Structure formats: structure tokens, C-alpha cells
Amino acid sequence: MPRVWELVTDILLPARFSPELCRAAWLDGAEGPRVGARFEGHNHHRLLGEWRTVSYVTELEATGERRVFAWAVTDADGRYGEPAPDPARPMATWRYALAPEDGGTRLRQSARLGPARSGVSLALDRWPDREERIVAARVEELRAGMEKTLAGIKSLAERGA
Numbered sequence: 001m002p003r004v005w006e007l008v009t010d011i012l013l014p015a016r017f018s019p020e021l022c023r024a025a026w027l028d029g030a031e032g033p034r035v036g037a038r039f040e041g042h043n044h045h046r047l048l049g050e051w052r053t054v055s056y057v058t059e060l061e062a063t064g065e066r067r068v069f070a071w072a073v074t075d076a077d078g079r080y081g082e083p084a085p086d087p088a089r090p091m092a093t094w095r096y097a098l099a100p101e102d103g104g105t106r107l108r109q110s111a112r113l114g115p116a117r118s119g120v121s122l123a124l125d126r127w128p129d130r131e132e133r134i135v136a137a138r139v140e141e142l143r144a145g146m147e148k149t150l151a152g153i154k155s156l157a158e159r160g161a
Contacts, residue, residue, distance in 0.1 A: 004105045004157050005062065008096040009033045009069050017152035019145050020045055033057050033069060041073070048119045051079040056087035059095065070095035080117040091118040107153065109146045113138070 007013055009032070011024040022042045030037040034057060041053045059070035072090035076083055084091070097108045113120060123134045 003160065004098055004107055004153065005067050005069075007153050007156055008098070008107065009060075011039050013153070013156075014149050017145075017149040019141075019148065022050075027054070033060050035060050039071075045119065048122075052077055053091070054085065055094075058087060058093070065100050067098040068095065075116060075118070080119065080121055084116040086116075089116050090114075091116045105157075107150060109150055111142050111146070 011026065011033070015021045015023050020043050022044050024039055024041045026032070027038040027040055030039070037057045039055050039057075041055060042050065043053065044050045053073045054076040055071040055073045057070070058072050059068045061068040071094055072087035073092045073094065074085050074087055075081070075091050076085040078084070080091070091113070093112045095110045097110075099106050120134060120138050124131055127134065
């Protein structure tokens with residue numbers, strides 16, 4: 001489990017696998033995760049172009065057998081409306097949860113959209129009659145990205161690289 005924990009708390013790692021996140025960097029002199037630490041992400045999407053987010057570490061639990069790393073993504077630059085830098089009202093919340101299982105580690109990744117505006121909001125503003133299709137397409141994009149990221153983490157953890 002220590003190797004998987006080291007991988008999921010490395011904010012640079014998802015950019016190696018994600019179809020959307022291009023790069024990330026700690027802000028404010030932070031060198032690693034701690035609750036309240038901030039990092040920026042630079043993203044690209046074929047329909048939305050490029051944008052920057054600022055994320056806040058909201059959970060960091062590494063005691064006992066269970067481990068959790070979570071962050072709230074904000075639209076500090078106002079890409080999707082008025083600037084929304086409050087981590088209590090994020091565009092999205094991402095979370096990794098680790099638990100021991102059968103001599104290994106079960107890793108779960110989850111994402112929750114909202115409540116702040118995001119690229120989905122822009123699409124819904126333009127095509128409110130297509131809400132179901134827009135949301136389903138975004139969920140599928142997120143699922144595919146998570147599957148790719150989790151497979152990459154598994155590969156790195158198993159090779160010890």
C-alpha cells in the first residue's frame with residue numbers, strides 16, 4: 001500500500017495518463033499534499049480548449065489501513081462564469097480511497113461534478129434540451145479517463161517504478 005499511496009498523492013502523475021489534465025504544480029511553496037495545500041492544473045479538451053484550475057487538498061488520511069486523498073477543483077480564473085475560487089463550492093471534487101485487499105491494495109477513484117459551473121454548464125446553457133446526452137457523455141469521458149489513470153497507477157505500482 002505505501003507504493004500506491006506514494007503514486008496517488010503525486011499530483012504530477014495523473015497528467016501522464018489523463019486525456020484532459022496536461023500538467024500540475026504545487027502553489028504557495030507546497031512540496032506535497034497537506035490539507036489546505038493548493039495546486040494548479042492545466043487542462044485541454046477537444047471541445048473546450050485549454051484552461052487552468054486551482055485545486056485545494058480537502059482530505060488527507062494516512063492512518064491505519066485506510067487512506068484517502070481528495071481535492072476540490074475551483075475555477076479561480078472565471079473560465080466558466082464569474083471567478084469561483086471557493087473550495088467549499090468546487091467545479092468538481094476528486095478522491096482516491098485505498099484499502100488493503102487480498103494481500104494487495106484496492107484503489108478507488110471518484111469524481112463529483114459541481115456545484116460550481118464547469119464546461120458542462122456551458123454546454124447546458126447552449127443546449128438545455130440535450131441535458132441527458134451532455135451529462136451522459138461527460139460521465140463517460142470521466143469514466144474512461146479514470147480507467148486509464150487507474151490502469152497506469154496499477155502498472156507503475158506493480159513494476160515498482
